Amino acid sequence: MVELTQILQNLKSRGYRLTKTRKQIIGIFLESRVPLSAQELRLELQRRNYQVDKATVYREISFLKGQKIVREVQFGEGKKRFEINLTDHHHHIVCIRCEKVDDIVLENDLRDQEKKIFELKKFKVLNHSLEFFGLCTKCQ
Amino acid sequence: MVELTQILQNLKSRGYRLTKTRKQIIGIFLESRVPLSAQELRLELQRRNYQVDKATVYREISFLKGQKIVREVQFGEGKKRFEINLTDHHHHIVCIRCEKVDDIVLENDLRDQEKKIFELKKFKVLNHSLEFFGLCTKCQ
DNA sequence: TGACAAATGCAATCAAGTTGCATTAACTAT
DNA sequence: ATAGTTAATGCAACTTGATTGCATTTGTCA
Known part of the structure; x- marks a missing residue:
């Protein structure tokens, strides 16, 4: 290790x-x-x-x-x-039935959105939290 | 009302x-x-x-x-x-200093991302949570 | 090896949220 | 309007996640 x-x-x-x-x-x-x-x-x-x-x-x-x-x-x-906190910036997909958690990396992510937020509201985004909830392959 | x-x-x-x-x-x-x-x-x-x-x-x-x-x-x-729960789907921008909360509506939102998640992981997204944290105009 | 401060254990405490049960009150049918 | 039913409520006890003060232990370094 x-x-x-x-x-x-x-x-x-x-x-x-x-x-x-x-x-x-x-x-x-x-x-x-x-x-x-x-x-x-x-x-x-x-x-x-x-x-x-x-x-x-x-x-x-x-x-x-x-x-x-x-x-x-x-x-x-x-x-x-x-x-x-070593891994790349990523989000989680959480199964609402079996509660299994997996990682997901979104290319481009939310940078555009955060830029828009600053233009629109003059709010300076420093961080965000984004999690997806749904059904994994097994539980669908 | x-x-x-x-x-x-x-x-x-x-x-x-x-x-x-x-x-x-x-x-x-x-x-x-x-x-x-x-x-x-x-x-x-x-x-x-x-x-x-x-x-x-x-x-x-x-x-x-x-x-x-x-x-x-x-x-x-x-x-x-x-x-x-009457208002349109929106997210929040939360100031980490004064704790003020505001709403933000993102056009197009995360539908594309959710589609990609299904293609990639066969995970069916039903819901998501997305909040932005940062500094409001006053607190910057 | 001994001294110092960071880290720990213990116990008490707090806040968020839940539950069982007896009582109250909103609604329905008469 | 009244009585019956049952959803909704209050109360109190309890659970779980998290925090804190303080005395004790332990990692580090001179």
């Missing part, structure tokens, strides 16, 4: 500690292809025989978000999900 | 009761140009000297959502917001 050591080196060089929790959590995010909730993350830590308090999990997520190592996404479930 | 009586008539014809709570809440949604959280809705009811239990507020929102009278939107605050 080349990327893990890179991330850790980077954090260390910025003066942050490489705790067991931090290494485990970044490792899990790197391996997961789908966004994880705080709970799912904690369960995965447990599955790996590493017990961490939920406060620590939330604090670590918050830290990693601040460091731009993970990004927040949400599917309107009443909770937040997080995914590693 | 023509639309209010229309909505109420429609509900009544479908066999639902026109309770004081229901009338008040639909009225508030019709008057509010911004999506409301359950709490804000309840506070607005209180402001109008009408005290309602939070369980009732949640149940009524759930009912109105089921009736397609309101729709759910979210700005990643860890809570859900709701807005009246």
Whole structure:
């Protein structure tokens, strides 16, 4: 896992500690292809025989978000999900039946739209959230 | 308020009761140009000297959502917001500093993208959520 | 190895949202 | 207008996601 050591080196060089929790959590995010909730993350830590308090999990997520190592996404479930922030800008397609999540990369994306928003409303877009909900192949 | 009586008539014809709570809440949604959280809705009811239990507020929102009278939107605050579902399909631009919310209508929208998603992944998009975050004119 | 501060665990707390159950009130039929 | 029915409500307890203060532990570096 080349990327893990890179991330850790980077954090260390910025003066942050490489705790067991931090290494485990970044490792899990790197391996997961789908966004994880705080709970799912904690369960995965447990599955790996590493017990961490939920406060620590939330604090670590918050830290990693601040460091731009993970990004927040949400599917309107009443909770937040997080995914590693290394991959290209993409969106999600979420099956409303089996809840499977997949990534989708849209070419050209929304840059034109964001330009129009600025022309129209003088509103400077810095970020957007876009998720698609529907039925996957199996569930149609 | 023509639309209010229309909505109420429609509900009544479908066999639902026109309770004081229901009338008040639909009225508030019709008057509010911004999506409301359950709490804000309840506070607005209180402001109008009408005290309602939070369980009732949640149940009524759930009912109105089921009736397609309101729709759910979210700005990643860890809570859900709701807005009246009469207006054309639109999205939101949310200022990350002053939190002001405005509507934006995108011509052509994401139909092309959704078509591409089906071609690419055989995933049938039924719905999407798209919000823009950035700085409004005042806050830039 | 020891000192310092970051990170952690624990427990309490908060906010959003849900549920069971007894009571109230909107509507219907008479 | 009245009585019966049942949807809607209030209350209280509860669940889940998330946050915080504080004492303790642990990673780092001199």
